[in-house]
Amino acid sequence: MKLPDAEKLCEQLAAELRPRIDAKSAMIGLYTGGAWLAERLHKLLDMKSPLGLMDIAFYRDDYHAQGLHHDPKRTRIPFDVNGRDLLLVDDVLYTGRTVRAAMNELFDYGRPGSISLVVLADRGGRELPICAQHCGARVEVPAGMRLRLTRADDGRLALALEPSRAA
């Protein structure tokens, strides 16, 4: 099965976002794949506000079943979120649960003016009423498989399929 070229999707997303960027815009990437994508978009768009990076481990809804993830990263949002138009960036949109957790965490930092969701790929399968405002591509993923972003040593981004951990 052929997956879309992540590098091309990045360019395409940057072009789509460029007219939206103004002084009130700020970007936040979700670890790990979303952080890579956000780093790339933030650079392509030459954004003035610093990039925020977020780990939603403490807001996940599966803690009671799964426990704490082993290697949580420190969330760093180096700007005031109050009144900002936030671009929340993740690599793959699936159930919507990560985005729900991310929004809960964001509101513990303040009251954003707005939040838009930017994803490289949407694989469907939503379990919550969440949709992306900016989506690189829709990708059909076979059952039991996981779609994720990878980053090579030279920084190149690529989409990859692997067996799902839960399956």
Place this chain on the structure above:
Amino acid sequence: MQRNPQLNAKGELQHLLSIEGLPREVLVQILDTAESFAGVTEREVKKVPILRGKSVFNLFFEPSTRTRTTFEIAAKRLSADVINLNIAVSSQSKGESLLDTVANLSAMQADIFVVRHGSSGAPYLIARHVKPHEHVVNAGDGRHAHPTQGLLDLFTIRHYKQDFTRLTVAVVGDVLHSRVARSLIHGLTTLGAPEVRVIGPQTLLPSGVESLGVRVFHDMRAGLKDCDVVVMLRLQSERMGGALLPSAQEYFKNYGLTAEKLRLARPDAIVMHPGPMNRGVEIDSTVADGPHSVILPQVTFGIAVRMAVMSIVAGN
């Protein structure tokens, strides 16, 4: 082979009883998780929802202010409900046994017991008898262990010095009666600190302390030479006046940390103390309040470390 009572069948941390015997990966997991929580404690809303609906019982059979308070703050920042029990003045004085006390609290739907007890091993006894979903965190048992203090010391050292594998660390004072020293020494050797020294009079060092992998010094000046980290221990006043020590003045002269003695350590050395401090006994005020001191940051880091421990055990 008997399983480590702190770990579940998958090797994950179920109770925190002692740093001794914990694998390196578990120590690193706790320190890394604490690093993430340190970010939370710097926000305006210093709370995350992870332990919402869980109950943390602070069981303190011995008095403590700092440890009990930081556990309480940590549990509240994880959104748990916290119940403080000062057992010294309640059930025990009416003759209830330790396990009966715990069984009663368990019937009140506890999830985590934070236990401080004067008898070494009391948290182990409780951990053996709790239900599978209940977790025990040792907040200091007798002379045995004080793992969250040891972990916050390790977190502080890593925060200021990054890498353990090049450090010389001195632990100074009453090692014999210190559960803090024992926990820290085990942690430092597990994380690869190449040189851990203990400095103190013969009477306050446990016999065979070398077997923990430390170098022993009775001369403080020799022991402090080129240290990166100096950990001062509290001299408990009840040790004074007995056979162990002549007087506080005499002790300060030989083993008190002064600015002059600290100059023997490396220029960027940090000074730590688990508190409460006896100024003028084990540490001079100019050092305690000086530029090398990280004693107050230790207290702040203690909150993040206790958040990490409780959120890890309650999820396993």
